[in-house]
Amino acid sequence: AQTVTQSQPEMSVQEAETVTLSCTYDTSESDYYLFWYKQPPSRQMILVIRQEAYKQQNATENRFSVNFQKAAKSFSLKISDSQLGDAAMYFCAYRRTRSNDMRFGAGTRLTVKP
Amino acid sequence: GAVVSQHPSWVICKSGTSVKIECRSLDFQATTMFWYRQFPKQSLMLMATSNEGSKATYEQGVEKDKFLINHASLTLSTLTVTSAHPEDSSFYICSASGQGGNQPQHFGDGTRLSIL
Numbered sequence A: 001a002q003t004v005t006q007s008q009p010e011m012s013v014q015e016a017e018t019v020t021l022s023c024t025y026d027t028s029e030s031d032y033y034l035f036w037y038k039q040p041p042s043r044q045m046i047l048v049i050r051q052e053a054y055k056q057q058n059a060t061e062n063r064f065s066v067n068f069q070k071a072a073k074s075f076s077l078k079i080s081d082s083q084l085g086d087a088a089m090y091f092c093a094y095r096r097t098r099s100n101d102m103r104f105g106a107g108t109r110l111t112v113k114p
Numbered sequence B: 001g002a003v004v005s006q007h008p009s010w011v012i013c014k015s016g017t018s019v020k021i022e023c024r025s026l027d028f029q030a031t032t033m034f035w036y037r038q039f040p041k042q043s044l045m046l047m048a049t050s051n052e053g054s055k056a057t058y059e060q061g062v063e064k065d066k067f068l069i070n071h072a073s074l075t076l077s078t079l080t081v082t083s084a085h086p087e088d089s090s091f092y093i094c095s096a097s098g099q100g101g102n103q104p105q106h107f108g109d110g111t112r113l114s115i116l
Helices: none
Strands: A003-005 A010-014 A019-021 A024-026 A032-039 A046-052 A064-069 A074-079 A088-096 A102-104 A108-113 B004-007 B010-013 B019-025 B032-038 B044-051 B067-073 B076-081 B090-097 B111-115
Touching: A003 A088, A003 A102, A010 A019, A019 A108, A024 A074, A032 A064, A032 A074, A046 A064, A046 A074, A074 A088, A102 B044, B004 B090, B010 B019, B019 B032, B019 B090, B019 B111, B032 B067, B032 B076, B044 B067, B076 B090
Parallel strands: A010 A108, B010 B111
Antiparallel strands: A003 A024, A019 A074, A032 A046, A032 A088, A064 A074, A088 A102, A088 A108, B004 B019, B019 B076, B032 B044, B032 B090, B067 B076, B090 B111
């Protein structure tokens, strides 16, 4: 079974600074997708960034980037120039290529200090 | 982008009643829909996966007679919580995915269910 682990229940960052959220996963598959979702207090799930396992290049979306280490099964999210609106729960998720269902980590609550 | 509408956003009802939650994909065909449950300050827990025109596949520990799922069309799936009790109170989120292994899941805004 695939499992996703987020070892940081809470993280805090100063506005304009950079923060990295950790995620590790366990799988025997070679082809899969990894995601980071953001859930603000409104509780809407917002896709932040995604990575295909077959791609060596790390995905980047504006201030959000990932450090994907396939051999180590690690998928961390870096948020640069943190903004107050980045404050939310962040969930790391895994999905096999041939399947639609997704497995989520326990989440990391990010606080941004002004 | 792809939009998923979930309704209602909040419902309060008496114990013993049944509650239906709708999940609609507004601008794409959702071959697969997912229902999640989320307790306060916890992660999303997958309850079931439904493919259009087929019976839903429930995760272990989820009572299929308690949580009835219907996915009759490519744009609509419903979750009915039958004979709801206070322990069923939770936040329920649906998501929808188009056909193909590369398709991401698009989430609805969730339904807060409170059973008195």
